Amino acid sequence: MVNYTVTVATGDLAFATTLHNVYIKLVGTDGESTRTWYKPLKLSIIRGAVSSVTVSCPDSIGKLVLIEIDKQHHTLLFFENSWFPAKVEVRSPEGDTYNFPIYRWITDNEVHRFREGTALRIFEDDHHLGRYSREQELKQRGEDYCWDVYLEGIPHCMRSEGPRDLPEEVQFSFTKTKEFVLTAATGLAELKLKELSDSTDNWHDMDAIDRVFSCKRTDISEYVQEHWKEDAFFGYQFLNGINPMLIQRCSVLPNNFPVSDDMVSLGGPHSLADEMEKGNIFLCDYKRLDGLKTNIINGMKQYLMAPLVLLHKTPDDQLMPIAIQLKQTPADDNPIFFPTDSEYDWLTAKIFVRSADFNEHELNVHLLRTHLLAEVFAVSLLRNLPMVHPLYKLLVPHTRYTLQINNLARSFLISKTGVFTKFAASGGKGVKTLLKRSLSSVTYRSLCIPDDIADRGLEDVPKFYYRDDGLKLWDIIHRYVQGVLSFYYKNDTEVQKDPELQKWISDIFEHGFLSHAGTGIPESFTTVAELVKFVTMVIFTCSGQHSAVNTGQFDYAGWMPNNPLTLQRPPPTTKGTTSEATMLKTLPAINATVQIMSTVWLLSRQSTDSVPLGEYPEEHFSQTNPCDLIKNFQRALRELTEAINARNKSLDVPYTYLDPKVLENSVDI
Known part of the structure; x- marks a missing residue:
């Protein structure tokens, strides 16, 4: 007889304990063990516990290929009971150690197969039982994770009836569920705004808005309240606010924006042409919003403009x-506003810009370009790559909670009764139109920050912290991804002959980008370099990019006049007709204000079980090389955190949204 020592670690999660009988079978290249009752304790396998059992075989069963685990109802119990095994380690009589990552809820009494932790592409998975388990896993995944169309013309999503219909492996943890539901249910009360949530009145003065805002503040939101009227802060937000994705260097004025030298003051004998040639003129064009059908809120038509904004970099490096x-469309009733206009003409124009920017941000920059694409990446991964595949091991931490948070977004934000649908200017039919327009503008280069920054001509703009931190973060992720994938794919031919990998990118091209070749998204991979860049983009999108456009929502929109999601009056068609009174009538009604405040408060909060970028509590890799690369990745991320913290000490408004210590591995909020 030979003995195998089997050590089982149960996950440290709420309700991970099982009271049922657990059985384990070892399967090797030369045979298999008998099905062994795993009984470390009399009645239960405890949350967070690590315990061992001996499995005896008449002879060695060779190199271990997989284990089979099943959980059977205990005869003394009258209820079903789930179990969350984290991993299994097996010590063979030859002295070898085999690791089996699991990290799954086992809820039924079926036999579940788990592969040894060494990553294998399909063309090197040469054992018949290994290939069979691979095929069965993907067959089951294909049934569990089906594509669906939520709206024609936008990325596809996962089919499900609701959050509880999702497979347990992708649902929120108990902790995440409890905190999210509590915050969502009590958000208005927590902000002390519940009594205002049904008021359709307008704001009568700025002090009333201030009293509401005072219920909950952050350091940055306080700064926003104090400086939101200032031109320098208005310009700053295009670089380091929650939407740094629209501004671009302007070398030629658009034909529909007839600004001339005699209209603007550039602080000296400088012409627009001279300043454009020097690279000092910038443009924000909200043309995607043009003609959008706007919402009806409280029985009133809402207004959303499609502005053009021209900015000038001054000698002291401010963007004004x-x-x-x-x-x-230029017209007599569409005046161009300037800083030399009356206080409220100019402020009102800036408010319309900030409202346009917030709508563009929420639907295009935030929802489409991070949430919806992250769901496509996740569903394609789960459908097409088995757990033993190296790309699955690399990317699965970056899918955590994404499917459920998107399910909730469709149910409570953009559904017919969702907060965004009810209280945003672009809510209702505008959502569909803007999402379709936005997808048509998404290119592969625009999702890769080095290419995007270059294409927008922003390589040397001073005080652009999103760019500075983002490029460093991209480079760190790229080096990590390159190290891992180059270890598994030694040459381009190995990439080309991996059908599971090719199906992953093929599904993303079809279901995420609707097979539009003009996006530049690859339909297949032919080189290791192509694969590395695309996977870098996936991880950056799900972690850094999402944090950059999500985490600061309450910081910049908590003070509503800085980022109104809707406006109740049209813009002035003649200069000299605005005042504080007309501005207050233009701003959102009280109920729209507090509902959006509560929503951005919820969406800006991390749960206590969040996982920072680069931390991998689930150990999917077991080989030395990728494990060493993870340590190097973590070290580089810590160094970036230190550099960001040092830089921020000298800033009036610290930029933290791309600090690896505070951004998460995945789109989970």
Whole structure:
């Protein structure tokens, strides 16, 4: 007889304990063990516990290929009971150690097969039982994770009836569920705004808005309240606010934006042409919003403009707005506003820009470009790559909670009764139109920050912290991904002959980008370099990019006048007709204000079980090389955190949204 020591670690999660009988079978290249009753304690396998059992065989069963685990109802119990095994380690009589990552809820009494932790592509998985378990796993995944169409013309999603219909492996933890539900249910009360949530009145003065805002503040939101009227802060937000994705260097004025030298002041004998040639003129164009059907809120038509904004980089490196046109077509009733106009003409123009920016941000920059694409990446991964595949091991931590948070977003934010649908200017039919327009503008280069920054001409703009931190983060992720994938794919031919990998990217091209070749998204991979870049983009999108456009929502939108999601009056068609009174009538009604405040408060909060970028509590890799690369990755991320902290000490407004210590592995909020 030979003995195998089997050590089982149960996950340290709420309700991970099972009171049922657990059985384990070892399967090797030369045979298999008998099905062995795993009984470390009399009645239970305890949450967080690590315990061992001996499995005896008449002879060695060779190199271990997989284990089989099943959980059977205990005869003394009258209820079903789930179990969450984290991993199994097996010590063979030859002295070898085999690791089996699991990290799954086992809820039924079926036999579940788990592969040894060494990553294998399909063409090197040469054992018949290994190949069979691989095929069965993907067959089951294909049934569990089905594509669905939520809206025609936007990325596809996972089919499910609701959060509880999702497979347990992708649902929120008990802790995440409890905290999310509590915050969502009590958000208005926590902000002390519940009594205002049904009021359709307008704000009568700025002090009333201030009293509401005072219920919950952050350091940055306080700064926003104090400086939101200032031109320098208005310009700053295009670089380091929650939407740094629209601004671009302007070398030629658009034909529909007839600004001339005699209209603007550039602080000296400089012409627009000179300043454009020097690279000092910048443009934000909200043309995607043009003609969008706007919402009806409290029985009133809402207003959303499609502005053009011209900005000038001054000699002291401030980005100052110099001209604003609120509609796309020049006309007598569409004046161009300037800083030299009256206080409220200029402020009102900036408010319409901030409202346009917030709508563009929420639907395009935030929802589409991070949440919806992250879901596509996740569903394709889960459908097409088995747990033993190296790319699954690399990417699965970056899918955590994404499917459930998106399910909730469709149910409670953009559904017919969702907060966004009810209280945003672009809610209702506008959501569909803007999402379709936005997807048509998404290119592969725009998702890769080095390419995007270059294409927008922003390589040397000073005080652009999103760019500075983002490029460093991209480089760190790229080096990590390159190290891992180059270890498994030694040459381009190995990439080309991996059908599971090719199906993953094929599904992303079809279901995420609707087979539009013009996006530049690859339909297949032919080189290791192509694969490395795409996977880098996936991880950056799910972690850093999402944090950059999500985490600061309450910081910048908590003070509503800085980022109103809707406006109740049209913009002025003649200069000199605005005042504080007209501005207050233009701002959102009280109920729209507090509902959006509560929502961005919820969406800006991390749960206590969040996992920072680069931390991998689930150990999917077992080979030395990728484990060493993870340590190097973590070290580089810590160094970036230190550099960001040192830089932020000298800033009036610290930029923290791309600090690896505070951003998460995945789109989970």
